Amino acid sequence: DAGITQSPRHKVTETGTPVTLRCHQTENHRYMYWYRQDPGHGLRLIHYSYGVKDTDKGEVSDGYSVSRSKTEDFLLTLESATSSQTSVYFCAISDGNYRGSSNEKLFFGSGTQLSVL
Amino acid sequence: EDKVVQSPLSLVVHEGDTVTLNCSYEVTNFRSLLWYKQEKKAPTFLFMLTSSGIEKKSGRLSSILDKKELFSILNITATQTGDSAVYLCAVEAGGSQGNLIFGKGTKLSVKP
Numbered sequence: 001d002a003g004i005t006q007s008p009r010h011k012v013t014e015t016g017t018p019v020t021l022r023c024h025q026t027e028n029h030r031y032m033y034w035y036r037q038d039p040g041h042g043l044r045l046i047h048y049s050y051g052v053k054d055t056d057k058g059e060v061s062d063g064y065s066v067s068r069s070k071t072e073d074f075l076l077t078l079e080s081a082t083s084s085q086t087s088v089y090f091c092a093i094s095d096g097n098y099r100g101s102s103n104e105k106l107f108f109g110s111g112t113q114l115s116v117l
Numbered sequence: 118e119d120k121v122v123q124s125p126l127s128l129v130v131h132e133g134d135t136v137t138l139n140c141s142y143e144v145t146n147f148r149s150l151l152w153y154k155q156e157k158k159a160p161t162f163l164f165m166l167t168s169s170g171i172e173k174k175s176g177r178l179s180s181i182l183d184k185k186e187l188f189s190i191l192n193i194t195a196t197q198t199g200d201s202a203v204y205l206c207a208v209e210a211g212g213s214q215g216n217l218i219f220g221k222g223t224k225l226s227v228k229p
Contacts, residue, residue: 033216042221043160043205058216090159105151106207106217108159 003027004109006091012115019078021112023091025071031094032074033058033106034066036087043090049074081116088113119144121208123220131228134196138204138223141188146211150182150189153205155222160205163191196227 003026013019023032033048045058047066055066063085065077078085092106124139142150149167153160164173166182166189173180177196182189193200203224207217 040221043207043219045216048216105162105165106160107162110158 004091004093004107006089006109006112008112009110010113012117013081014117015082016080019081019114019116021076021089021091021114023074023076023109025074025093027093027095027107028071029093029095029107030071032068033092033094034064034074034076035090035092036060036085037090037111038087046076046089081114083116086114086116119208119210119218121206121218121220123204123206123223125223126221127224127226129226129228130196132196132198134227135192135194136196136225138191138193138206138225139188140190140206140220142206142208142218143187144208144210144218147184147187148209148211151207151209151217152180152189152191153207155203155205156201163204193225196225198227198229201225201227 005024007022031050034046035043036046037043044060046060046064047055047058049055049068052068052071055068067075089112091109094106121142130136149165151165152163154163164180166173169182169184177194180189180191191204203222205222206220209217
């Protein structure tokens with residue numbers, strides 16, 4: 001299994017509070033991703049990173065920010081959590097090449113169940 | 118807009134049955150199609166297909182891609198209760214900076 005650790009595994013928080021989810025990898029992969037998974041929507045990309053301090057928005061980035069100060073860590077922050085952000089959040093990593101990988105295989109972490117009350 | 122559509126959304130079969138899961142796609146600059154199996158937690162990689170007509174096989178699971186008709190199928194023969202899971206199809210499209218576009222998944226339940 002790919003060395004990906006997400007923390008926390010579960011979190012319950014209140015509307016309006018900031019929340020940070022952490023993803024840590026030991027594979028030295030260049031690409032890291034944050035997805036959310038909701039019933040009826042499948043996996044949707046929030047943000048991704050293609051290197052230290054290099055990040056970009058995904059399909060559902062509103063209300064989220066990310067940071068990557070080290071290769072191994074990718075943080076997802078909800079500045080002011082809302083109930084619509086209740087979801088399961090998955091971090092994923094890839095060893096694909098920048099600009100055109102034909103060997104794109106994502107390896108996923110075990111997920112963080114976030115509940116915003 | 119790029120999209121990936123899986124069918125059926127859910128399926129209930131009995132052990133020993135053979136099932137076929139479908140994935141159709143409309144994306145710009147197709148690169149590859151991937152299948153994942155998701156049980157309770159993280160999706161796990163099954164297959165990656167890039168060329169039409171070449172079957173990928175792993176035990177009782179197999180998959181094939183048709184780039185002309187823009188679809189893929191995942192076959193599972195002699196199903197077992199351990200095959201119960203959500204099967205996800207994802208497509209890598211050109212210009213997406215490595216992003217995969219996922220379908221909503223097919224939930225397979227295998228009854229003893």
